[in-house]
Amino acid sequence: MKLLRKTALVLLAFFARFQRAPRLTVMLYHSVSDEPWQYAVSPVEFERQMKYIAERYDVIPLEQVLKHMGGAPLTRSAVSVTFDDGYRDFLTNALPVLKKFSIPATVFVSLEETARRELGTERELLRRDDAIALQHSLVTLGSHALTHRKLRRLSVDEVREEAIRSRELLCERFGALPSFFAYPKGSHSPAVAQAVKEAGYDAAFTTEPRAVQVGEEPYMVPRIQIDATISFAEFKARLTRAADWYYAMRRYL
Numbered sequence: 158m159k160l161l162r163k164t165a166l167v168l169l170a171f172f173a174r175f176q177r178a179p180r181l182t183v184m185l186y187h188s189v190s191d192e193p194w195q196y197a198v199s200p201v202e203f204e205r206q207m208k209y210i211a212e213r214y215d216v217i218p219l220e221q222v223l224k225h226m227g228g229a230p231l232t233r234s235a236v237s238v239t240f241d242d243g244y245r246d247f248l249t250n251a252l253p254v255l256k257k258f259s260i261p262a263t264v265f266v267s268l269e270e271t272a273r274r275e276l277g278t279e280r281e282l283l284r285r286d287d288a289i290a291l292q293h294s295l296v297t298l299g300s301h302a303l304t305h306r307k308l309r310r311l312s313v314d315e316v317r318e319e320a321i322r323s324r325e326l327l328c329e330r331f332g333a334l335p336s337f338f339a340y341p342k343g344s345h346s347p348a349v350a351q352a353v354k355e356a357g358y359d360a361a362f363t364t365e366p367r368a369v370q371v372g373e374e375p376y377m378v379p380r381i382q383i384d385a386t387i388s389f390a391e392f393k394a395r396l397t398r399a400a401d402w403y404y405a406m407r408r409y410l
């Protein structure tokens with residue numbers, strides 16, 4: 158069944174080649190590492206993917222994604238790269254590749270002392286001593302809330318605390334007040350989005366797998382996840398119209 162689904166996506170990508178309208182995809186990574194974990198993409202595969210997008214797409218920072226959502230037209234298809242959880246292998250395995258291809262990225266950081274219990278992995282997280290290494294012009298830091306719990310299950314006051322306190326702590330630790338927020342485990346609702354907006358963020362990102370449209374609600378921006386289960390052919394397909402057809406088909410089935 159899994160193989161059938163994977164083949165369907167790659168087949169659809171063939172037909173998507175005839176759809177020429179520019180398209181914007183925000184990609185979501187977690188870890189870049191050779192250690193076996195579903196959410197880790199190997200450094201070799203990551204480099205192959207980054208080389209591919211650098212050669213064929215405009216690779217843009219999230220500020221420009223917001224401009225497109227507000228109506229700025231795309232001249233050609235574009236991609237934006239984000240990382241959730243803030244694993245330390247971002248510095249060792251991802252950043253050198255991003256530098257090589259001049260690809261900007263946003264890292265949504267979790268804090269060791271507050272988020273560890275809910276992350277479900279013991280992988281090392283970015284820490285205070287990494288602040289200087291992270292002050293690179295290609296890197297933007299965002300908030301991934303305080304405790305990595307599903308925000309939809311919390312009270313409005315708790316969500317406010319998650320959004321406001323994480324913003325303050327990140328600023329204290331890494332020296333910049335984050336403008337972007339990513340919902341832990343993709344969990345959000347209109348009330349959660351409202352609390353995040355009131356905490357002062359410019360936009361918030363979900364895990365709803367589709368391309369970004371003009372007129373998109375800025376506190377529910379979709380992202381397509383890339384992980385260890387995805388072949389290179391599927392990776393390429395996910396950046397095309399085939400991904401929309403594929404996810405629509407999955408919802409229908």
Ligand SMILES: [Zn+2]
Nearest residue numbers: 241242341342
């Ligand atoms: Zn996360």
